[in-house]
Amino acid sequence: MLQLWDITDANAPTRIASVDDDKSVNALAFSPDKHTLATTIGGRLRLWDIKQISALSGHVQQWSCYATGGGLSPEEWLAEVPGIAYRRSCP
Structure with missing residues (x-):
């Protein structure tokens, strides 16, 4: 599982989203504008829209x-x- 945290306040980090997958994350990187997360999971590349992930968390x-x-x-x-x-x- 990959978890994204807002650490704006280091004393009170807040989890903003989770990405569940049955395989380990091999690598990840944020786009320069910080709106997209690229991951390689189980040999496949996937692009995640950060706002979309946050909106769907819990649904x-x-x-x-x-x-x-x-x-x-x-x-x-x-x-x-x-x-x-x-x-x-x-x-």
């Missing part, structure tokens, strides 16, 4: 749909949720 379905790029495909569903019939998971 499991919306976050899941955002993180998967619109939900699981039938193939991904079969691999990750075996034994349960496929259903579209995001609107």
